Amino acid sequence: MADEVSGIVALDVAKFNEITKSEDVIVIHLSADWCSPCKAFKAVFRATAESHDDDVVFASLDTDSQPELGAAFNVKSIPTIAVMRGGALIFTHEGSLSENALNDVIRQAREIDIDAVRKSVAARAAK
Structure with a gap:
């Protein structure tokens, strides 16, 4: 279910598998209801x-x-922020971020050459 106000997608395994097929930047807030x-x-x-x-x-x-x-x-701790692009995990951060810091992470994620990342991962896996 999406957050009605902001369009934030609530993830489960099926939804995760669906959205990670896109080339878009995916920003995930990992949390729990009890976590202040x-x-x-x-x-x-x-x-x-x-x-x-x-x-x-x-x-x-x-x-x-x-x-x-x-x-x-x-x-290992929450909140954790994870950023994916093209199905690859490109950033994680344990703890909160300011809005400016989160926007900067998103800017950097948009600028990444995802084909270069895939080639690097493939090269490491081949070793």
């Missing part, structure tokens, strides 16, 4: 989501209700 810092960061995350075009997908992941996805991101 997560609740505080939610306002920053929502404001950032509302300020971006459709080329950035904003998603939330409840690590309690979706433990397999939390494990896939190797979450």
Whole structure:
């Protein structure tokens, strides 16, 4: 279910598999309902989501209700912010970020040459 105000997508395994097929930047807020810092960061995350075009997908992941996805991101503490592009995880950060810092991460993610990233990953896997 999406957050009605900001269009933030609530992730489960099926939705994760669907959205990671795109070339778009995907920004994921990994959190839990009981986490006070997560609740505080939610306002920053929502404001950032509302300020971006459709080329950035904003998603939330409840690590309690979706433990397999939390494990896939190797979450050690929450909140954690993860950024993906073209199906590749390109950034993670444990803890909150300011809106300016999150916008800068998104700017950098947009600028990444995703084909170069894929070639680098393939080269490392071949070794």
